[in-house]
Amino acid sequence: MEPDPKLLSLLEKVNNPIELFKIQITVKGVYGFAEDWKLTDETNPGIFANVVRYQGEDMFGKIKGRELTEREKFEEYQKNSKKNKKETKSPEEEEQMKKALALEEEEELKKQQHLGTLQEQDKLFFISEDKFKTISIQYEETHTIEIKNVRQLEEEILENRNFIYFIRQPAITEEELAKLKKGKTKNLNNAELTQIIFKGVFDLSDLLEPGCTRTTARAFLKQEENADCPKYNCDKMYVKVEIETEPALTPLVEEIPVLNIEPIIVQRIPSKFECVGQFQRDIKEAMKALDEEYSKLYPSDQKVKVSANLTVQKRQELQKKKESFLNEINQSGKYKILQDRLRSSIIRVCIDKFAKEGLFAGVNKDEQDRLFAELYVFMMEEMQTTLGEYVINNKEDIHEDLYQTYDQNQRDRDVVFQSLKEQAFKKFKRFAEQYETINQVDQALKYYTNMVLVDPKSATIFAKYCFKIQRFKAAEQLIQMVRDIEWNKENELLMACLYIRRERFKEATNIVQALLQKEPINTLFNLLMSFIYKQQGNQNMADKYLRCTQRIFMRTMGLLTKGFPKQQPDPHVLPNFKQQMIEQQEKAKKAPVLTQEQTDQIQLELIEYFASRSLFDLAEKALVNIKDKTTQKINIIKAQIHIFNENYAEAQSLIQKILNQNPKNYEVYLIKGALCYQTDQFYEAEETFLKALSIQHKRSFDILLRLGYLYLKRKSWQDARAIFERALDQQVPSNxxxxxxxxxxxxxxxxxxxxxxxLCQASIHEPFNGEVWGYQALNCLQQKRGQQAKQCLQRMEQTEVNDLDLLIELAEEMNKCQDFESCRQILMRVYNSKVKIPNMGQLLKNLGQVHAELRRKDEAKQYYEESLQYLESGNEKAKVIQEMKLL
Known part of the structure; x- marks a missing residue:
C-alpha cells in the first residue's frame, strides 16, 4: 500500500512548521469598474489614488484606456493622410500595416471561436482582460509580503476570510480637498471626494496543494456600505492577481521515507524474581538487626500507652534518640556490616537489570541516567513497601519508638497530602482568618482578596472584615458586587446599614421596605425601619414601626389574647359610635403593657446586630433607646464602642468593671486581650489570654496563636515554643x-x-510567605550554607516581607559573609518599605557603609549625609563624618 502524498505533506508541515512565509504579489489589473472614473481622472489628474490592499500592503495603480486595434490605426491613418499629405507613409510601410491588419483579423476569428467554447464567467474574464476592448487599472510593481503567522493565513483561506481590498480615495491634502469642495470642478461631483472601499474574498486554495508556489487568482469586489459616498454600478468589478510564494505553503514530499518498524519491548524490573526476593529478605533482616540494637540502647517499655498523635515534645525526644542511635551504630562499625549485606543483593538486581539492557554497550549518557533513575525508584519503592509490611506484621515485637515514628510519619504524610488537596477558597479563608487573629492587616487583606477572586460570592465575608478595620467604602463595593450576583437577606441588611451611615436614608428605606414585603413580621426589619425614620427626624413613622415590633414581640411571647371573630353589623339598626369609642378605650386600658426590661430587650436585638457586624457607630446611636444602660450586655457593647472610637482608657476601665462583677466571662477576656495586644500592653495581654485559656480549653487555638506571637514580640523564645507546640497538638490537621x-x-x-x-513545614503549607523564606535563609546563613541561603533569598524577593527586623538581621549576616551586593539589596528593601522604620539613622549609616564597600562613593556620601539628620548621638555623627572624609 502506497502512502498518501498529501498526508506526507501535512506531516512534513507539522514536523517542520514554516517560520517565515514570503508572498510576491503582482496585480495584473482591476476590471469592470465605472467608466466615469477614467473621464474624472483625465480631467482632474492627480486627485484620486487607486489602491489595492492585501495583508496591510498597499499597491498604487493608474487607469489605462483601451488600446487601438490595427484596423482602427489603419482607418485613422487613411483619414489623416487625406487631410495632411505629409503624414503619408511609404508603400513598404503601408504594405506592412496591411499584413498586420490581416494577421489581426485571423487572431480575432480565433478569439471568437474560443469565446464560444467558454462559460459565462470565463467569457467575462476573457472580454474584460482584452486590452483592445475594455479599460483597466494597471499596476507596475511587484510587492513582497512577509507573513509569520502561517497558521492564521491557512485558516483564513479555508474559511473564506482571506480578503483583498480595492480603495479609491482622494490623494491630496485636507486643505486642497477643502478648496476643491468649495470651488467648481469639471466632471467631478463633491460626493465623489470621499473614500470608496470595495472588498472581495481572495481565493488562494491552490496554494494548499503540495508543492504549489505559483497561482493566478481573481476576486470579485463588492462596494461596502457608506452613506457618505455614492453607490456605483460595479457588479462585475474584479481584481486579477499573480502570486508566487517562498517556500510552498504545503511542502511536497518527493522522497517517501522508508519506515523500519522494529518491535520495542520495555522490560520493567520484575518484582518476584529471586534477586528481588533476596533484596526484600535482606531489608527485613537489616530492620530486625536495627531493632535489636535500638532496644539494647533504649530498653523497650511495652506498658507505655501508644498515643494516636505524637506531641511536639515527644517528637523532639524521639529525634534526639534517633541521632544518638545513628551516631552510636556508625562509630561502632555495625552499619558497615549491614551495608555490605545489602550491597550484595543490590548488585544482583543491577546485574539482572543491565543484562536485559545489554550492559553499557552502545548506551549513551542519557540512557544510562534513565536506567539508574529507574533502578533508584524501584529500590526505594521496594524498601518502603517491605518496611511497612515488616512494621505492621511485627507491631507487638518491635520497639514502641520505632512503631510510633513510622506511624506518625504515615500520618504526617497523609495530613500534608490532604492539606495540599485543600480547596483554594478554604485555604485562602483560613490564611486570612489566622492573619486577622495576629493583627497582620496587610496579609489578611491579601488573602481575603484572593478568596474573593476564587469565589466572588464570599465578598460578604471580606466586607465584614472591612467593617472591623473601618474600611467602609471598600465594604460597600464588595457588598454591591455580591448583590449584583445574587439576592441575599444578609447583604441587603448590610447595604442598608451602610446607607444609614452615609445618611442616604431614601436608599436604605427602599431596601428595608423590600425586605418587609417578604417578611412583614420580622422584628429586626421593623426595628431597623423605625431607626431609619428616627435618624431622619420623622418620629411618627418611627413610633409606628416600633409599635409593630412591640406587637410582634407580644404575640411571640403570648402576651396578646386571641381576638373574637368579627361580627357583621345589622343594616337596619343605626350604630352607636359614641358607645363603640368608649368600649375601645376600655379595651385599650385593659391591654397588656410591656415592661421597661421587655422594651430594652426589643431594642437590644438591633444593637446586638450592629455590634456583631462591627457597626459600632450605629450601635452607639441605637443605645439612646435603651432605658437601663447598666446591664452586662450593654456594658460589653459600650466597651467595644469605646475601642472603636479609640477611647482605650475608658474601654479598659469599663472592661475591668465587668470582670469584677463576673470574673469568668470568656468573651470579655477576649476583648480585653485583643485591646491590650493592639495597644502593645504585652504583659497585660499575656495575663488576660492565660486567664481565658483557663476558663475554656476547646476553642483555644486562636488564643494560643495570638499568645505565641505575643511571646515572639517579647522575645520570650521558651514560652513561645511551648505555646506553639500546644497549638499544633490542638489543631488537627496541623496545617x-x-x-x-x-x-x-x-x-x-x-x-x-x-x-x-x-520552617520547611511552614513553606509547604504557605509557599508564598516571605517571612518563612527569610528565616530559612537566616538558618542557612547561621549554618554556613551560603548556596541554599541564596536560593531562599531569591524566593523571598518574590514575596512581601513586613518584618523589618528580619531583613536587617539578614543584611548583617550577608555583610559578615562579605556579600555586599546582597546586603545592599536587602537594606534598600527596608529603606523603600512603607512600614515606619524605627532607627532610620542607623539604617542610612549601614547603607552608606555598604555602598562604600562596593566603591559607589557618590551614593555612599548621599546616604551618610542623610543619616546625619536622624542620628542623635554625637559619637555616631563623628564616626559618619570621619567615614565621609575617607571616601
Whole structure:
C-alpha cells in the first residue's frame, strides 16, 4: 500500500512548521469598474489614488484606456493622410500595416471561436482582460509580503476570510480637498471626494496543494456600505492577481521515507524474581538487626500507652534518640556490616537489570541516567513497601519508638497530602482568618482578596472584615458586587446599614421596605425601619414601626389574647359610635403593657446586630433607646464602642468593671486581650489570654496563636515554643503555616536543629510567605550554607516581607559573609518599605557603609549625609563624618 502524498505533506508541515512565509504579489489589473472614473481622472489628474490592499500592503495603480486595434490605426491613418499629405507613409510601410491588419483579423476569428467554447464567467474574464476592448487599472510593481503567522493565513483561506481590498480615495491634502469642495470642478461631483472601499474574498486554495508556489487568482469586489459616498454600478468589478510564494505553503514530499518498524519491548524490573526476593529478605533482616540494637540502647517499655498523635515534645525526644542511635551504630562499625549485606543483593538486581539492557554497550549518557533513575525508584519503592509490611506484621515485637515514628510519619504524610488537596477558597479563608487573629492587616487583606477572586460570592465575608478595620467604602463595593450576583437577606441588611451611615436614608428605606414585603413580621426589619425614620427626624413613622415590633414581640411571647371573630353589623339598626369609642378605650386600658426590661430587650436585638457586624457607630446611636444602660450586655457593647472610637482608657476601665462583677466571662477576656495586644500592653495581654485559656480549653487555638506571637514580640523564645507546640497538638490537621513558622522562629533562636523542619513545614503549607523564606535563609546563613541561603533569598524577593527586623538581621549576616551586593539589596528593601522604620539613622549609616564597600562613593556620601539628620548621638555623627572624609 502506497502512502498518501498529501498526508506526507501535512506531516512534513507539522514536523517542520514554516517560520517565515514570503508572498510576491503582482496585480495584473482591476476590471469592470465605472467608466466615469477614467473621464474624472483625465480631467482632474492627480486627485484620486487607486489602491489595492492585501495583508496591510498597499499597491498604487493608474487607469489605462483601451488600446487601438490595427484596423482602427489603419482607418485613422487613411483619414489623416487625406487631410495632411505629409503624414503619408511609404508603400513598404503601408504594405506592412496591411499584413498586420490581416494577421489581426485571423487572431480575432480565433478569439471568437474560443469565446464560444467558454462559460459565462470565463467569457467575462476573457472580454474584460482584452486590452483592445475594455479599460483597466494597471499596476507596475511587484510587492513582497512577509507573513509569520502561517497558521492564521491557512485558516483564513479555508474559511473564506482571506480578503483583498480595492480603495479609491482622494490623494491630496485636507486643505486642497477643502478648496476643491468649495470651488467648481469639471466632471467631478463633491460626493465623489470621499473614500470608496470595495472588498472581495481572495481565493488562494491552490496554494494548499503540495508543492504549489505559483497561482493566478481573481476576486470579485463588492462596494461596502457608506452613506457618505455614492453607490456605483460595479457588479462585475474584479481584481486579477499573480502570486508566487517562498517556500510552498504545503511542502511536497518527493522522497517517501522508508519506515523500519522494529518491535520495542520495555522490560520493567520484575518484582518476584529471586534477586528481588533476596533484596526484600535482606531489608527485613537489616530492620530486625536495627531493632535489636535500638532496644539494647533504649530498653523497650511495652506498658507505655501508644498515643494516636505524637506531641511536639515527644517528637523532639524521639529525634534526639534517633541521632544518638545513628551516631552510636556508625562509630561502632555495625552499619558497615549491614551495608555490605545489602550491597550484595543490590548488585544482583543491577546485574539482572543491565543484562536485559545489554550492559553499557552502545548506551549513551542519557540512557544510562534513565536506567539508574529507574533502578533508584524501584529500590526505594521496594524498601518502603517491605518496611511497612515488616512494621505492621511485627507491631507487638518491635520497639514502641520505632512503631510510633513510622506511624506518625504515615500520618504526617497523609495530613500534608490532604492539606495540599485543600480547596483554594478554604485555604485562602483560613490564611486570612489566622492573619486577622495576629493583627497582620496587610496579609489578611491579601488573602481575603484572593478568596474573593476564587469565589466572588464570599465578598460578604471580606466586607465584614472591612467593617472591623473601618474600611467602609471598600465594604460597600464588595457588598454591591455580591448583590449584583445574587439576592441575599444578609447583604441587603448590610447595604442598608451602610446607607444609614452615609445618611442616604431614601436608599436604605427602599431596601428595608423590600425586605418587609417578604417578611412583614420580622422584628429586626421593623426595628431597623423605625431607626431609619428616627435618624431622619420623622418620629411618627418611627413610633409606628416600633409599635409593630412591640406587637410582634407580644404575640411571640403570648402576651396578646386571641381576638373574637368579627361580627357583621345589622343594616337596619343605626350604630352607636359614641358607645363603640368608649368600649375601645376600655379595651385599650385593659391591654397588656410591656415592661421597661421587655422594651430594652426589643431594642437590644438591633444593637446586638450592629455590634456583631462591627457597626459600632450605629450601635452607639441605637443605645439612646435603651432605658437601663447598666446591664452586662450593654456594658460589653459600650466597651467595644469605646475601642472603636479609640477611647482605650475608658474601654479598659469599663472592661475591668465587668470582670469584677463576673470574673469568668470568656468573651470579655477576649476583648480585653485583643485591646491590650493592639495597644502593645504585652504583659497585660499575656495575663488576660492565660486567664481565658483557663476558663475554656476547646476553642483555644486562636488564643494560643495570638499568645505565641505575643511571646515572639517579647522575645520570650521558651514560652513561645511551648505555646506553639500546644497549638499544633490542638489543631488537627496541623496545617497552620503561622503555627509552624512561630515554632520554627522560637527553635531557631534557641539554636535547636528542629527549627529547619518546622520552617520547611511552614513553606509547604504557605509557599508564598516571605517571612518563612527569610528565616530559612537566616538558618542557612547561621549554618554556613551560603548556596541554599541564596536560593531562599531569591524566593523571598518574590514575596512581601513586613518584618523589618528580619531583613536587617539578614543584611548583617550577608555583610559578615562579605556579600555586599546582597546586603545592599536587602537594606534598600527596608529603606523603600512603607512600614515606619524605627532607627532610620542607623539604617542610612549601614547603607552608606555598604555602598562604600562596593566603591559607589557618590551614593555612599548621599546616604551618610542623610543619616546625619536622624542620628542623635554625637559619637555616631563623628564616626559618619570621619567615614565621609575617607571616601
Amino acid at each position: 497552620s503555616s503561622l503555627t509552624w513558622l512561630g515554632l520554627g522562629i522560637s527553635n531557631l533562636r534557641l539554636k535547636d536543629p528542629i527549627a529547619e523542619e518546622c
